[in-house]
Amino acid sequence: MAENKRGKQSFVLPQMPVITAWASVAGKRESEGPLAHTFDLTSKDTYFGQKSWEQAEKQMQKLALNKLLEKAKLKPSQIGLVYSGDLLNQCIGSSFTLRNTGIPHLGLYGACSTMAESLVAASMAVCGGFADKVVAMTSSHFASSERQYRFPLGYGGQRTPTAQWTVTGSGAALLCSAGIGPRIDSCTIGTVTDLGIKDANNMGAAMAPAAYATIKAHLADMHRAPEDFDLIVTGDLGQLGKELLMELARRDGIYLGGRLADCGTMVFDNTVQDVHSGGSGCGCSAITLCGELLGKLQKGKLRHILFCGTGALLSPTSTQQGLPIPGVCHAVSIIGGCN
């Protein structure tokens, strides 16, 4: 058994799930950035018409799910399963999005790795024949994250140079057993890696070792080299974390060089948007994937990418108790072009 397993952490998908549709919703700052033209919906209202930032986050997921259904020409009753999670305590962004929709739901928690984690889980469900038309979805919101993880915005706390800016956005992708679109051929599940970083304002450094461990595991398990990919894209290490990842790889003689991109550095233009080390949050890799990346894979502008969702598994309590920040990274190998 485990006939689809490869190596220690990876598995292949003999019947490759097809990403037949995707949708993204983004906030004001994101809609002023370099990927603005790739989002389906944007809003200048931080509250998305709701009474609280937490409800705004729920609303973004709702908008993303509805847009996805519209693009795929499906009704909620035709969706087999939604895998989703978010950064809010007890993942209320996800559960309040799905309440009374009648759609089966399995909740995930992988911090900012959740978009990749949901694709990994959805791939197993679709390829194994356990469900079809499976949605992978997540979100984050700058204001709800700042309030929960750091300080209330009204406090006016100073941001450190290594801090990242939580993306306000939500992305959703539909995985089907058949259809036209980019296909997932294999996945690598991450291990929780902790090198002792304790600075909650330097999450790129906390996550870079996890990202490198998973990329290395994928290359080994699948007998691949960086050259097999047009792009190895992490989400989201930010500028500093990206440099640390390149250095970790270089020490092992692996040159990621021009092939490496990071959603945190793609989503904002730091020369004019002043986001310090780049974007972060579950929504960061979600809106970059469900727009720019899947769009280019669909059009054949990218042929093969390794999408590596990275998450910092801290909580305010663990930080206050002086504990380090464990990181995790899950990798999804996505093939573009016509099929």
Place this chain on the structure above:
Amino acid sequence: MAENKRGKQSFVLPQMPVITAWASVAGKRESEGPLAHTFDLTSKDTYFGQKSWEQAEKQMQKLALNKLLEKAKLKPSQIGLVYSGDLLNQCIGSSFTLRNTGIPHLGLYGACSTMAESLVAASMAVCGGFADKVVAMTSSHFASSERQYRFPLGYGGQRTPTAQWTVTGSGAALLCSAGIGPRIDSCTIGTVTDLGIKDANNMGAAMAPAAYATIKAHLADMHRAPEDFDLIVTGDLGQLGKELLMELARRDGIYLGGRLADCGTMVFDNTVQDVHSGGSGCGCSAITLCGELLGKLQKGKLRHILFCGTGALLSPTSTQQGLPIPGVCHAVSIIGGCN
């Protein structure tokens, strides 16, 4: 495709995953209750030798995982994947348990439904051949939960009659593609159900409609009747929620009667332990399953059970913002006896 799907929410497992080993760790009050003899490890120290209740919860998961490995005669490097989650913000109980173990990890959030959710996810991974030797695990801790969801214990808040007592405990189960032990033949994934209950001290009422919806879906999707099971066991509605579930079923002409049990009412003896409406928390159904229930299935004292993990998907923030409590329930059909 989706050849293993049944009906709207269920799937069957043609190669039934075998639960070859399980382990449970429990706290002081649990070790004074009716299931005391079924736990592998118990402690009279609420801190489990750690400096905080959050770290105590991590320690319980570590002890449960280590005990599971010992019973299964496996090293950590032989474990293909761990699905786990807990109630702590950002699921730090789970991520800190797994850091630097080298074991691939996918984090889940399903509130108190997490034990069932992890079995559902693990079943797909094992039956689909994506991983083997997969652990499903969760935990909860009375003191860390009270502090996070309600009041600091030192505050001495009064408990309402409908309140449940969060179990201090952790349970872990090992799913393999082959071996001897109880087998999982099918699962039903729940939908997020919300009938407008807003009382965070009455979670049984908030979860009962979700439990009924999933049990009904399992019976319909799998063409089964309550009589096909020795036990339909929810975890954890408590006394009040259990009565509400029976009433909801009765109105549809379904008599669950003597077949229905609830982990929240099994784990404590309310006549002497003063836990009001019964036990709750991810650990409640985890230690009841990974002791009493799997033990009886192994010995053939139970032939077939439907294990229904129920979760209240609230957060303190959603409650403070006046929002209702959505519920979810996932069902796992487990066959006992020799195989």
